[in-house]
Amino acid sequence: MLKRIDFSLLLSYCSLIYYLSNQPVIKVPMFFTHQDKLHHFGAYFLMGILAWRCSASLNNAAIIRFFLTFGFCSIYGASDEWHQSFVPGRESDIWDWSADAAGALSAAIWLLLINNRQLNLKRRQAGLKAGFDVARKQKSMKDGFERVAADLKNFLKPF
Incomplete structure (x- = not known):
């Protein structure tokens, strides 16, 4: 309806x-x-x-x-x-x-x-704040950085 x-x-x-x-x-007074x-x-x-x-x-x-x-x-x-x-x-x-x-x-x-x-x-x-859970997002980013650091460490290990 x-x-x-x-x-x-x-x-x-x-x-x-x-x-x-x-x-x-259309007559409208102009001011x-x-x-x-x-x-x-x-x-x-x-x-x-x-x-x-x-x-x-x-x-x-x-x-x-x-x-x-x-x-x-x-x-x-x-x-x-x-x-x-x-x-x-x-x-x-x-x-x-x-x-x-x-x-x-x-x-x-x-x-x-x-x-x-x-x-x-x-x-x-x-x-929720601004559409996402801030603590969960920060933990996810920290885990991602730790994984990248571990991969880089393993890559550089033979040298």
């Missing part, structure tokens, strides 16, 4: 962006130059969050979800800019697409960091 809700939210949001991109003029880039950044940051949630239902590793989220949002942003080039009164701008991609990338990085933090917290609660 949650998968359907996540997918429906993402689809609805993409439809809203398409609808707004299809309007000849500073390049304010539209901030709008693009915010819109695609939100899209990145929705795409991340949608990709979570695929049960992929977080890094795969990162690339799926960033890839989907960047491609959608590029297609949106291309679509705007056909709308009278609108123009396509590479800097708008850059702001779209930056928003999606920021959301994906932020969510990846949150995911990794939660994973490390779960590992610590399970009695």
